[in-house]
Amino acid sequence: MKRTDWLIGAVAGAVLAAGGITAAVAATDDSSGSGSGSGVDGAPSATSADAGFARDMSVHHQQAVEMSYVVRDRTKNEEIRRLAYDIAQTQANQRGMMLGWLDLWELPKVSEDAPMKWMGMGDAPAGDDGALMPGMATNAQMKRLGELNGRKAEIYYLRLMTAHHKGGIHMAQGCVERCAVPVERRLAQGMVESQESEVKLMADLLKARGTKP
Incomplete structure (x- = not known):
């Protein structure tokens, strides 16, 4: 599959998921109630955990x-390519859901608040070496990934994605604890469970390559 075909599939899936999930939110959540200082009636406020999670996790x-x-373009290993495809598809779909919620709530997709302020982390350093949020790769790391091939690219990706997932798990757990919209909490709990499973898988893949996270 060409990269363009892969991207089209991810985007199409995200659009369909966003439409379905926003309809579900509208139909089931009249008591999302973390305050409606902005947005439609009954919607979370722009500074709520619900909105903050949707923005930051997107x-x-x-x-x-x-x-x-x-x-995907730096290795021919089918196991790594399959993992990368699954992660890309899943997270593109989930991103579409979260952006759809923000549209439904009539809230901005970009906030003036520091990332993860809704978790009480806005005044803390976001991450090492200038990463925007914990677990996220820096521009230098992304550039390095694009320069590697084969086994070296696989190992570097697995290490970066392991750290990325751990940061994502922490944020999703924050939503499970703080978010008021039930369907959003369910999505966050699903992220925790699936990404914990993938972290274990990536540890096994690194071990098979004679290294560790």
Whole structure:
């Protein structure tokens, strides 16, 4: 499959998922109630955990999708390519859902608040070496990934994605604890479970390559 075909599939899936999930939110959540200082009646406020999670995790997911596209073109190993495809598809779909919620709530997709302020982390350093949020790769790391091939690219991707998932798990757990919209909490819990499983898989893949995270 060409990269363009892969991207089209991810985008199409995200659009369909966003439409379905926004309809579900509209139909089931009249008590999302973390305050409606902005947005439609009954919607979370712009500063709520619900909105903060949707915004920040959308950004976090976008980088995971980009990393997965990069490694797909840097290795011929079918196991790594299949993992990268699964991550890209899943996170593109979930990103579409979260952006769809923000549209439904009539809230901005970009906030003036620091990333993860809704978790009480806005005044803390976002990550090592200038990463936007914990677990996210830096521009230098993304550039390095694009320069590697074969086994070296596989190992570097697995290490970057392991750190990325751990940061994502932490954020998703924050939503499970703080978000008021039930369907959003369910999505966040699903992220925790699926990404914990993938972290274990990536540890096995690294071990098979004679290294560790």
